Each structure stands twice: as structure tokens, then as C-alpha cells.
Amino acid sequence: MAANRRRPTVLAAACATAVTLGATALAATSASAAEVPLKGYELTWGIKESYRTYVTGTAAGAFTPAGGATQAEGNGVFTFVDGTGSYDSEAHTVALGFEGSLGIVSKAHGFELSLSDLKFDSRAATITADVTRASATRQDVPLAEVTVTRTMADMPTRLTKEAGDVFGSASYTGAAGDPLTVVEKKTGSPTPTPPSGTPTNTPSTAPSTTPPATPSSTPSPSTDPTGSTSPKPSPTEAATKGRISYGTLGWGVKQSFRTYVVDGVAKGKVTVSGGAAQASGNGVFTFPDATGTYDTDADTLKASFKGSVNFKGHEDNGGYGLDLTLSDLKAEIDGGSGKLTADVDSLGEKSGDVTLAELGPKSADLTAKDDVITVGGVTATLTEAGAKAFGGFYRAGAELDPVDLAVALTEDAELPDADPASGGGTGGTGGSTGDTAGGTTGETTGGAGTTGSTTGDVAGSLASTGSDVPVGALGAAAAVTVAAGAGVVFAVRRRRMTDAARA
Structure with missing residues (x-):
């Protein structure tokens, strides 16, 4: 490899970045030619795989879907049903609310909550839910930001600060959640679909396979997701x-x-x-x-x-x-x-x-x-x-x-x-x-060496022992860790140390 290969390059601007424009209410508004009613949608989301593993593993708890919601086998993802809402054919956004609830309980770790009335809003690029704990309900809590895509399948999510509060760990704030999928449940005769190139108000927001569009408001298939009329790259360009x-x-x-x-x-x-x-x-x-x-x-x-x-x-x-x-x-x-x-x-x-x-x-x-x-x-x-x-x-x-x-x-x-x-x-x-x-x-x-303060991602109290001291990384050789004034005292197994030195 040539040593002078250092010409700066940058990641091109994303063509499908969701723009947050504020929450969109699902409540019915005055009739508008721009709004098309939607029904029969499903939302599938697992929150976060490591959270599901924690609840059913360490916390010895359980998930209980109800009201039509289901969970996939093997402690899998959750599906909420009967999604209804509207498609804005001018802004090219969808707003849907779903039936079903999810109970989350752990007697061992002392928590009990439920999620219901899940909503997906492609304009705001969010998932919200009503959260009930101790008989008190908080409505429309934002659980995740969504990178909305045209197909609305496997959309990346990022958990919010509110999600960290709901699920009991600040470490979830800003963490990648499970991908989100919103699809129309095919029953009976299919609903009409717009051309595959239907653009969106926010990049890649309205899927080409979902909301029906009226002839007067459906843009040309050549329009790109940002709303401009620039043609998409030709499939004959260089290999991708x-x-x-x-x-x-x-x-x-x-x-x-x-x-x-x-x-x-x-x-x-x-x-x-x-x-x-x-x-x-x-x-x-x-x-x-x-x-x-x-x-x-x-x-x-x-x-x-x-x-x-x-x-x-x-x-x-x-x-x-x-x-x-x-x-x-x-x-x-x-x-x-x-x-x-x-x-x-x-x-x-x-x-x-x-x-x-x-x-x-x-x-x-x-x-x-x-x-x-x-x-x-x-x-x-x-x-x-x-x-x-x-x-x-x-x-x-x-x-x-x-x-x-x-x-x-x-x-x-x-x-x-x-x-x-x-x-x-x-x-x-x-x-x-x-x-x-x-x-x-x-x-x-x-x-x-010097000492400093620990941060919240450390499993232990080591206020005087250095920043984020990873004592556990010492493995079996460090049997005891003692926070004592300006330093950490390690009790080391001499025989293991001798074996390591011989190796």
C-alpha cells in the first residue's frame, strides 16, 4: 500500500436522514384533500435485545403481550396490530397508532410497567407509547428516534432519555435500539399504491408500498426523497x-x-x-x-x-x-x-x-x-x-x-x-x-499516576481510586479490590502471578 494515500475524504451527505419537525397528533382533524385514512397496519419492534435478555435473565422477569399484541418465540420482538391513522399526500408522511399492550414485570428486581397505545410518526421520526407504572400513566412518552426509510422496514432506532427512565438505566439513553418495521397487513383486496418513486417530506419517509395517493398529489416517480426533481443514479453506474x-x-x-x-x-x-x-x-x-x-x-x-x-x-x-x-x-x-x-x-x-x-x-x-x-x-x-x-x-x-x-x-x-x-x-x-x-x-x-472521579458506567463505588478503574479486567489474579484513600489495594494470588511469569 502506498504510504501517501492520505487525501482527505468525507462521508457523503445521507440521502435518507429523517428530519425531526415536532410531534404530529393522531387525533382526527378537519377533512383535507391532503389526508388519506389508513388502517390495517402492524408495528414490529423489540425495544432492545439486551434489555429483553436482562428482563427474562438476570431480572427473572417476563413480558406479557395483551390486546392483540404478540411476542416472537425465543424472547423475540413484539408486534402491535390494527394500526390506524393517516397519510399526508402533500407532506408525504404517515401517522399511525396501534392496538395492543405489553406488560413488563420482575418481582426479583421490583419493577412492573406496561406500554400501550404505541404510535409511529414519520414526520417527527419517533415512536411513542403510554407508560403505566404504579397505576399512574404517562401519555405519549417518546421511546425512540427513528431513521425513517422509504420501505419502513428494519428502520434503525435510537433510544431516548425518556426510554432510559422507563427501562431503568441511563445507559440506554442514546443507545441503538432494535430495528423498527411498519407494514400493511394484507387482507382481502389490496389497497392502491403510489408509484415506486413517491417522494417524502422528510427523506425516505413515506413508503412506496403503503399509503394510497391521489392522482392530483402523487409526484412523478423521478422525484427524489428530498422533493427535488433530480433523477436517481442510473443502475448502470459503477458497481456498488x-x-x-x-x-x-x-x-x-x-x-x-x-x-x-x-x-x-x-x-x-x-x-x-x-x-x-x-x-x-x-x-x-x-x-x-x-x-x-x-x-x-x-x-x-x-x-x-x-x-x-x-x-x-x-x-x-x-x-x-x-x-x-x-x-x-x-x-x-x-x-x-x-x-x-x-x-x-x-x-x-x-x-x-x-x-x-x-x-x-x-x-x-x-x-x-x-x-x-x-x-x-x-x-x-x-x-x-x-x-x-x-x-x-x-x-x-x-x-x-x-x-x-x-x-x-x-x-x-x-x-x-x-x-x-x-x-x-x-x-x-x-x-x-x-x-x-x-x-x-x-x-x-x-x-x-493520578486519581480522579469515577463515572456512572462503573459497577462499584471507587470515589478515590481513579477514573473508571476497570478492576474486573484483572481477572482471577485480582481477588479483592479495596477503595482506600488515594489508591486501590489489590490482593494478588501469588501462585497465579508466578505461573504467569513463567509463561
């Missing part, structure tokens, strides 16, 4: 899917973790290898040599990256209480969601393809410019499996450092500047300014 030529992934894991290892009580070091590099100042990591596939029509990307990063700390007699290696990183993007996996080696215990984080791209559209796909500032939310990889100290739902992807589709394409010395990968956040002994490669070693 294929194999990745090369690329990089920029990710810092978690800034507070890097600080803890290098500058905190761990008094340790960070080592990159296999082609990976680290930005100066204990910054983020860059993993090179991407291989994989892309499909910009389907908005999917699957890429594997070379290189590894090792975190060591709490040295005792030549062994380490913390010895964690992440390698063979893989990023998968599917519209507005995705996942980040890695092989994990913690104190000699290896696990392959661990899903460390759920990814949330800023846009559901995957676009190539100058034969490069750039996806920057992707949010990364720690999964249950990722929490286990860190020994259970960080809670699932904790925010990790953002992920930046840049992949070339041809050998001659030039990637954005990914020089780690410039401050971090392909645009990620930088680290602390602790002592470094390796520059952009090799090791980063720490000094005496």
Missing part, C-alpha cells in the same frame, strides 16, 4: 458492492482505561503489535490492512483488521495482575447499527470473536466518495459479552471510545490521514498526556 482493497480502523478502547493503565495505579504499559499503531500521548489505536466486503445499496460493511493491543499493569514479581490483549478486530455495519468484535486474551484465557460493542453510525446510509467509504464518530456501547471481557467491572451499556472506519474500494484510492502521531487514528479522541516510551508504535509506559 464488492471486496475491500485495504483500510484502517481507529479506536481507543476507552480513554479512562488507557489512563488507568499508563498513568494510574496500575503503573503499567500499553503495547501495540502486528502493524497496529498508537497515537502519541497515550492516544487511540489504528488497526490496518482491512479485508472484507461492502454493499452501498444495502448499506452494509464487514471488515477485519490486522494488529493487536496489549494492556499490562499491577506488576508483582515479574507477573502481572492485568494482562489483556485484543486482536483480530472486526467491524460490521448494517444501516444504522453494527457491532465490533475481537479476540480476547485475558491472563491466558482466550475467547474468539467476542462482541465487545454495539455500533451506532451517525447515518444509516453507506456512501463511497472517490472510491473510499469513511464512517467516522461511530458510537460504541459496551455489550454484556464486552463487560465480561473486562471482568465485569464496566457495566454493559457503558460508552466506549468512538470508532472511525476508512476503507478503500480500489487499490489506487487514497484514505484520509491516519497518521497516529497526528492525534488519533482516523479521527478518534486522543488520550492523556502521560509519559510515552514508544511514540506511535511499541509501548506506552506510565509514571506514578
Whole structure:
């Protein structure tokens, strides 16, 4: 790969971004030629898979659909029925309300609530529901923002602050929810449908297979989703899917973790290898040599990256209480969601393809410019499996450092500047300014370290022990953690340390 492939590229503006224009009431209004009544729709949404797993697993609770609502087998997604509402043929938006309710109960964790009167509004790009708890009902609570698409199938969702309150965890705020699908339930004779090119008021809002449109208000099929008359790209243009030529992934894991290892009580070091590099100042990591596939029509990307990063700390007699290696990183993007996996080696215990984080791209559209796909500032939310990889100290739902992807589709394409010395990968956040002994490669070693305050994603009270101290990442070697004044006292199993040193 040529060393000078650094021409800046940017992700093209998304053609299907939903614009929030405020809540739209479903109540009947005065008759208007622009409004077409709708009925017989279904809404399918799972809220969030990890939440369903928590309710029926750790919380030993249950979901109880009623009033026509159902749940798919295997603790699956929920479907609400008999959707009615209207289609605005001038604004090209739909507003639908659905029958059915969902009870959510856990005696073990002491919560009981129900969701009912679910509504989907494509103009506001939201899902709302009435939430009942302790006999009190809050109406039209916004649970998720929706990236509305023309087909209204598998639309990416992002949970709101109110959803975090309803489902009992602030970590859900801004987290990727399950995809949402709104479809017409086919019964009897089909309703008339508009041409496949019917545009929308908000990009990709009104589906081509749903609301009937009147001849006087139905725009030309050549009109694009933004309402302009520019023609869509011809299907004879260059291929939109294929194999990745090369690329990089920029990710810092978690800034507070890097600080803890290098500058905190761990008094340790960070080592990159296999082609990976680290930005100066204990910054983020860059993993090179991407291989994989892309499909910009389907908005999917699957890429594997070379290189590894090792975190060591709490040295005792030549062994380490913390010895964690992440390698063979893989990023998968599917519209507005995705996942980040890695092989994990913690104190000699290896696990392959661990899903460390759920990814949330800023846009559901995957676009190539100058034969490069750039996806920057992707949010990364720690999964249950990722929490286990860190020994259970960080809670699932904790925010990790953002992920930046840049992949070339041809050998001659030039990637954005990914020089780690410039401050971090392909645009990620930088680290602390602790002592470094390796520059952009090799090791980063720490000094005496400082202490700070913890944040809400830490499962424990460590007010005086350093920021986000990931004690659980020490694995079996750290049996006891004690918050004591200015530091953390670790009781280390000497025999395990000796074994590690011999290895």
C-alpha cells in the first residue's frame, strides 16, 4: 500500500436522514384533500435485545403481550396490530397508532410497567407509547428516534432519555435500539399504491408500498426523497458492492482505561503489535490492512483488521495482575447499527470473536466518495459479552471510545490521514498526556499516576481510586479490590502471578 494515500475524504451527505419537525397528533382533524385514512397496519419492534435478555435473565422477569399484541418465540420482538391513522399526500408522511399492550414485570428486581397505545410518526421520526407504572400513566412518552426509510422496514432506532427512565438505566439513553418495521397487513383486496418513486417530506419517509395517493398529489416517480426533481443514479453506474482493497480502523478502547493503565495505579504499559499503531500521548489505536466486503445499496460493511493491543499493569514479581490483549478486530455495519468484535486474551484465557460493542453510525446510509467509504464518530456501547471481557467491572451499556472506519474500494484510492502521531487514528479522541516510551508504535509506559472521579458506567463505588478503574479486567489474579484513600489495594494470588511469569 502506498504510504501517501492520505487525501482527505468525507462521508457523503445521507440521502435518507429523517428530519425531526415536532410531534404530529393522531387525533382526527378537519377533512383535507391532503389526508388519506389508513388502517390495517402492524408495528414490529423489540425495544432492545439486551434489555429483553436482562428482563427474562438476570431480572427473572417476563413480558406479557395483551390486546392483540404478540411476542416472537425465543424472547423475540413484539408486534402491535390494527394500526390506524393517516397519510399526508402533500407532506408525504404517515401517522399511525396501534392496538395492543405489553406488560413488563420482575418481582426479583421490583419493577412492573406496561406500554400501550404505541404510535409511529414519520414526520417527527419517533415512536411513542403510554407508560403505566404504579397505576399512574404517562401519555405519549417518546421511546425512540427513528431513521425513517422509504420501505419502513428494519428502520434503525435510537433510544431516548425518556426510554432510559422507563427501562431503568441511563445507559440506554442514546443507545441503538432494535430495528423498527411498519407494514400493511394484507387482507382481502389490496389497497392502491403510489408509484415506486413517491417522494417524502422528510427523506425516505413515506413508503412506496403503503399509503394510497391521489392522482392530483402523487409526484412523478423521478422525484427524489428530498422533493427535488433530480433523477436517481442510473443502475448502470459503477458497481456498488464488492471486496475491500485495504483500510484502517481507529479506536481507543476507552480513554479512562488507557489512563488507568499508563498513568494510574496500575503503573503499567500499553503495547501495540502486528502493524497496529498508537497515537502519541497515550492516544487511540489504528488497526490496518482491512479485508472484507461492502454493499452501498444495502448499506452494509464487514471488515477485519490486522494488529493487536496489549494492556499490562499491577506488576508483582515479574507477573502481572492485568494482562489483556485484543486482536483480530472486526467491524460490521448494517444501516444504522453494527457491532465490533475481537479476540480476547485475558491472563491466558482466550475467547474468539467476542462482541465487545454495539455500533451506532451517525447515518444509516453507506456512501463511497472517490472510491473510499469513511464512517467516522461511530458510537460504541459496551455489550454484556464486552463487560465480561473486562471482568465485569464496566457495566454493559457503558460508552466506549468512538470508532472511525476508512476503507478503500480500489487499490489506487487514497484514505484520509491516519497518521497516529497526528492525534488519533482516523479521527478518534486522543488520550492523556502521560509519559510515552514508544511514540506511535511499541509501548506506552506510565509514571506514578493520578486519581480522579469515577463515572456512572462503573459497577462499584471507587470515589478515590481513579477514573473508571476497570478492576474486573484483572481477572482471577485480582481477588479483592479495596477503595482506600488515594489508591486501590489489590490482593494478588501469588501462585497465579508466578505461573504467569513463567509463561
